[in-house]
Amino acid sequence: xxxxxLILTPNINGADDFYADLLTAHEGLSKAESDALNARLxxxxxxxxxxxxxxxQALAAAALKPGEDTA
Amino acid sequence: MNKIFEVPLYPYAHHADEDTAAxxxxxxxxxxxxxxxxxxxxxxxxxGTEVVVLDDNDKVSFGSRxxxxxxxxxEILDRLGCGQPMVDKGVQWNVGKVFFDDRQVYxxxxxxxxGHKRPAFINLQQYYFEEYLVKRVRExxxxxxxxxxxxxxxxxxxxxxxDHVTLEIDTPEGSYxxxxxxxxxxxxxxxxxxQMLGLDFVGRxxxxxxxxxxxxMEADFPTERWFWFxxxxxxxxxxxxxxxxxxxxxxxxxxxxxxxxEREKRPENVIPRLKAxxxxxVKFELEWVSIYTFQCRRMEQFRHGRVLFAGDSAHQVSPFxxxxxxxxxxxxxxxxWKLQLVIDGKAPESLxxxxxxxxxxxxxxxxxxxxRSTDFITPKSEMSRVLRDAVLDLSEHYEFARPLVNSxxxxxxxxxxxxxxxxxxxLDGPERTRPGSSCPDAPLGDGFLLDQxxxxxxxxxxxxxxxxxxxxxxxxxxxxxxxxxxxKTLALKDRYLGKxxxxxxxxxxxxHVAARRPSFDENQFRHAIRRAIGKE
Numbered sequence: 128x129x130x131x132x133l134i135l136t137p138n139i140n141g142a143d144d145f146y147a148d149l150l151t152a153h154e155g156l157s158k159a160e161s162d163a164l165n166a167r168l169x170x171x172x173x174x175x176x177x178x179x180x181x182x183x184q185a186l187a188a189a190a191l192k193p194g195e196d197t198a
Numbered sequence: 199m200n201k202i203f204e205v206p207l208y209p210y211a212h213h214a215d216e217d218t219a220a221x222x223x224x225x226x227x228x229x230x231x232x233x234x235x236x237x238x239x240x241x242x243x244x245x246g247t248e249v250v251v252l253d254d255n256d257k258v259s260f261g262s263r264x265x266x267x268x269x270x271x272x273e274i275l276d277r278l279g280c281g282q283p284m285v286d287k288g289v290q291w292n293v294g295k296v297f298f299d300d301r302q303v304y305x306x307x308x309x310x311x312x313g314h315k316r317p318a319f320i321n322l323q324q325y326y327f328e329e330y331l332v333k334r335v336r337e338x339x340x341x342x343x344x345x346x347x348x349x350x351x352x353x354x355x356x357x358x359x360x361d362h363v364t365l366e367i368d369t370p371e372g373s374y375x376x377x378x379x380x381x382x383x384x385x386x387x388x389x390x391x392x393q394m395l396g397l398d399f400v401g402r403x404x405x406x407x408x409x410x411x412x413x414x415m416e417a418d419f420p421t422e423r424w425f426w427f428x429x430x431x432x433x434x435x436x437x438x439x440x441x442x443x444x445x446x447x448x449x450x451x452x453x454x455x456x457x458x459x460e461r462e463k464r465p466e467n468v469i470p471r472l473k474a475x476x477x478x479x480v481k482f483e484l485e486w487v488s489i490y491t492f493q494c495r496r497m498e499q500f501r502h503g504r505v506l507f508a509g510d511s512a513h514q515v516s517p518f519x520x521x522x523x524x525x526x527x528x529x530x531x532x533x534x535w536k537l538q539l540v541i542d543g544k545a546p547e548s549l550x551x552x553x554x555x556x557x558x559x560x561x562x563x564x565x566x567x568x569x570r571s572t573d574f575i576t577p578k579s580e581m582s583r584v585l586r587d588a589v590l591d592l593s594e595h596y597e598f599a600r601p602l603v604n605s606x607x608x609x610x611x612x613x614x615x616x617x618x619x620x621x622x623x624x625l626d627g628p629e630r631t632r633p634g635s636s637c638p639d640a641p642l643g644d645g646f647l648l649d650q651x652x653x654x655x656x657x658x659x660x661x662x663x664x665x666x667x668x669x670x671x672x673x674x675x676x677x678x679x680x681x682x683x684x685x686k687t688l689a690l691k692d693r694y695l696g697k698x699x700x701x702x703x704x705x706x707x708x709x710h711v712a713a714r715r716p717s718f719d720e721n722q723f724r725h726a727i728r729r730a731i732g733k734e
Contacts (some may be wrong), residue, residue: 135596142601146589147570153581161581191595 133184201485203325206256207332210350216374224250225541227365227378229391231347232259233324234509234526235384236331240278241534243338243345244653247541250376251335252367256349258328261486262412265321265440265448266520270611270636271527272316273709277653280334281316284327288320289441294423296593296603300430303594305422308608313689314639315646318608319520321442323412327523356381356394356505363504380537381505384526387493389511395502401495402569404516405455406576408490409462413447413472415482425605427575427590431474436575438605439475446485449475450517452576459489492516494565494572500529501554508533513561518571518606521564528611529557535653535707539731544672549732552619560612567607574604611636614710621704621713621726628696637709640690642680647690650678653707655730657723660690662700664718670727675704706730 139145153161173182208231215222226242228235231253242249267284275281295305310318338345354373355366363381367374383391392399419439426437435452442448451471453462461467468487476482496513500506509526533553539545577583592599614620614634623632630638640647655675657664661682668675682691695701704713704726713726728734 135598137598137601139601143567143570143604143607146574146602146604149585150573150582153579153585156581158580161579165581188592188596191591 131178131180133181133188135188202329203258203260206349207258207329208253208347208349209256210348210370212369212371213348215376216369216371221364221375221377223362223377223379224248225378226250226380226382226537227252227363227376228382228384229253229353230384230386230509230511231255231328231332231349232384232386232509232526233264233327233331233523234530235382236328236335236347237274237278237527238382238384238508238530238534239345239347240280240331240334240338241530241653242538243335243343244278245534245538246344247538248344249346250378251345251347252351252353252365253347253349254352258325258332260325261410261488262323262325262442262446262448264324264327264520264523265442266319266524266609267322267327268319268520268524268609269314269316270609271524272320273639273648274527274531276315276649277531277709278331278334279337280330283330283333284322285316285320287326287330287443288322289421289443290317290320291421291423291441292318293420294425296590296605297424297426297429298587298590298594299428301594303590304600306600313641313685313687315648316639321440321448323442323446324523326443353390353394356391358395358503358505360503379504379541382530382533382537383505383507383511384509384530385511387510387514389507391505392497392507392511395505397502398498399495399514400498401493401514401565403493404491404572404576406491406572407453407455407457407459407462408492408517409449409451409453409468409471409487410490411449411451411468411472411487412442412485413449413476413482414445414485415447415476415480416445417447417476417480417482419447427586427605429475432471436605437475447482451475453489463487463489490517492572494569496558496561496565499554500557500561501550506533506537506550506553508557512557513565515561515564515568516572517568518575519564519568519609520606521568521609524609525560525564528560529553531708532557532560536732539673545731546733552617552732556612556614556617556619559614559617563612564609571604571606619706619712619730619732621722621729624713624715624722625698625701627698627701627714628693631694631703631711631714633711633713635711637703637705637711638693640685640693641687642684642690647680648709651705651709653709655707655727656705657718658694658703658705659718660694660701660703662702662717664702665720668720668723668727670724671731671733673727673731675723675727704730 225248357364424439438450440448508529620633712730
């Protein structure tokens with residue numbers, strides 16, 4: 128795997144802990160507030176990743192169209 | 199033919215204790231002849247301690263109830279002398295399938311680790327589990343062990359004193375009084391003992407109902423665990439299909455909160471639901487139907503003086519992940535050797551407080567895991583459902599999302615990190631065998647490590663010297679001398695030494711690690727023994 132390749136195999140240590148943190152972040156929010164939180168989270172994570180090539184693959188993966196660039 | 203759960207297994211019989219002028223005094227009384235109470239009684243009786251089990255009923259559990267028994271409880275049952283019939287009868291499986299909406303999103307193989315005597319778990323109806331335990335009780339009785347079960351003996355009042363407990367017991371022939379040095383309450387989530395003592399039981403209620411059905415069918419479904427999220431036959435809810443012995447299938451259908459339970463339980467309402475799931479042509483017979491709701495909660499403390507709570511009476515979890523009966527058997531595994539040492543005068547009563555510390559830790563871990571599974575299976579907010587469905591959609595295409603799918607996490611033994619009985623880790627060896635861990639099994643020629651450890655304090659040496667026996671404070675610790683050469687698969691080395699050439703482990707009677715070092719050091723191990731019995 129090269130560093131320009133989106134990781135699609137399990138890569139989070141303590142996946143259950145992460146998921147619980149994610150749900151906790153949304154607890155008590157309205158749907159609109161939750162949507163906004165998710166949007167901010169996407170942008171924060173995208174900035175951390177930084178690489179356009181990876182982000183393009185991620186957009187395709189999230190659209191459930193692997194192998195295609197949606198951007 | 200009567201079903202096993204319809205036949206009295208320990209019918210009421212008049213006992214001489216009912217006729218004495220002054221109440222008889224027994225060493226240990228256990229309330230509840232379920233999986234946990236029977237395991238406790240067998241454990242104590244095997245060590246020669248007098249134990250009386252009281253149960254308000256005289257039969258094994260009605261319906262299958264607990265059906266998944268994990269590796270660690272099976273290993274404990276081996277020590278209690280009844281693991282083999284359970285494993286022989288139980289169904290083993292490794293493949294699971296996950297369905298979302300109208301399609302299968304992925305399947306998985308548990309690929310259990312090699313080099314263990316027992317499988318990751320078996321499916322077995324609770325009534326068989328209890329039946330085999332009762333058989334073991336009868337076997338011990340024939341050997342003269344001081345153990346008895348008194349059926350239809352319902353405890354109606356409990357008095358607590360600094361050095362004993364008094365019990366008022368109702369039987370079909372009237373009531374009588376009995377005293378016990380120690381009382382172990384294994385009387386289930388609704389524990390009358392807990393209520394009679396006015397003790398707390400707080401936690402979280404999950405607003406949901408599950409229809410649970412045992413179905414007998416000759417069907418071609420493979421021996422796999424099938425779990426559905428939001429299937430067409432149960433829209434917006436979940437479903438589970440799991441095989442048990444004797445062609446009995448367990449089906450769980452989530453029903454939601456606002457339902458009429460009595461109505462939903464009627465066969466004319468259950469059968470169409472099952473046909474929608476199994477297919478119109480599949481022939482089946484209903485053995486048992488029930489509706490359950492659940493809570494995740496525990497008592498603040500499991501020890502109250504001379505009264506000790508174990509199993510569901512002390513802690514209750516959701517059924518996802520098989521952590522009810524499994525954790526209860528681990529409670530008694532933790533408790534009985536300590537109680538035995540206290541009864542024998544070899545350890546201070548305060549050793550029992552470590553039961554509280556260690557098993558509260560275990561209960562919290564189980565509650566955390568089963569609450570998370572429940573939150574995934576039954577999302578409690580709109581966003582929670584959006585995220586859950588996103589995980590399921592992604593899991594169909596990408597491997598990374600599969601560890602996030604949570605339809606129940608396999609019950610594994612809790613490590614007692616930070617327990618007052620542990621000595622500091624002086625080996626820096628594999629993490630899985632650090633002090634507080636339950637010993638992982640390993641193959642040894644024709645046999646297995648855990649069978650050789652047994653149920654006493656053991657000094658396990660691997661390619662290290664040590665005396666054959668150390669006696670400290672009346673505790674005899676015998677050495678089990680092994681070499682990495684004893685196990686050609688190298689599992690023993692991987693699990694106990696890692697990068698080291700040698701290791702010495704002090705192992706407790708419940709097969710948890712108390713201390714470990716690269717080599718034998720008499721002072722340090724004597725210190726560790728004192729610590730492990732609550733004397734430091």
